[in-house]
Amino acid sequence: MKILIINGPNLNFLGKREPDIYGSNTLEDINAVLEKESAILSKDLQLEFFQSNSEGEIVSKIQDAFEKFNGIIINPAAYTHTSVAIRDALLSTGITTVEVHISNIFKREEFRHKSYVSGVSVGVVSGFGINSYVLGLRGIFETLKSH
Ligand code: DQA
Numbered sequence: 001m002k003i004l005i006i007n008g009p010n011l012n013f014l015g016k017r018e019p020d021i022y023g024s025n026t027l028e029d030i031n032a033v034l035e036k037e038s039a040i041l042s043k044d045l046q047l048e049f050f051q052s053n054s055e056g057e058i059v060s061k062i063q064d065a066f067e068k069f070n071g072i073i074i075n076p077a078a079y080t081h082t083s084v085a086i087r088d089a090l091l092s093t094g095i096t097t098v099e100v101h102i103s104n105i106f107k108r109e110e111f112r113h114k115s116y117v118s119g120v121s122v123g124v125v126s127g128f129g130i131n132s133y134v135l136g137l138r139g140i141f142e143t144l145k146s147h
Helices: 027-041 057-062 077-081 084-093 131-146
Strands: 002-007 047-049 071-075 096-101 125-126
Touching: 002 057, 002 131, 027 047, 027 084, 027 131, 057 084, 071 084, 071 131, 096 131, 125 131
Parallel strands: 002 047, 002 071, 071 096, 096 125
Antiparallel strands: none
8 A cells, every 4th residue: 555645835844834833843753753752653554755845846746656556645834725736636536535634724814714625625633733744644544554
C-alpha cells in the first residue's frame, strides 16, 4: 500500500512559524513520526513525502499519483480555503484522500472554516497538532485495508 503525504504552502516553515498555533515540530519531525507509525501499522506500507508552496506543483503531483498511489494525506494549508484546482485534481485521480490540519480550523478566523478539499475526502482530522497526521495515517490505512 502506497500513501502520498502532501504538505502545502508555508508548512516548510513549521518550527519557526507561529509556534503558538503550529507548535515547535518541523516538517522533518512530522515525517519521521509518520515513518515510525507506518512501520507499526504494516511492513507493506510505503510513504512518500512532498511539500510545495506552489498550487500548480501540488496539482501536478496529485496527477502524477494517478494509478501509482492508493491514498493521499494532504494538508493543503492556505490552499484549503481557496483551491478549486486542488479539489478538481483529487476528484480527477479518484485517489482516496484524507485532509489534515495541525490547528482546529473551525476555532479560527471565519475564512478558514471553508475547505474545498473536505468534500472530496473520506475524512478530516483537524486540531491535534502533529497527531493530526498520525490519526490521518491510521484512518486512511484502515479505510484502504477494508476495501
Ligand atoms: C493549516 C490551517 C490553514 O488555515 C493555514 O493556512 C495553514 C495550516 C493547519 O495545518 O492548521 O497554513 O492547514
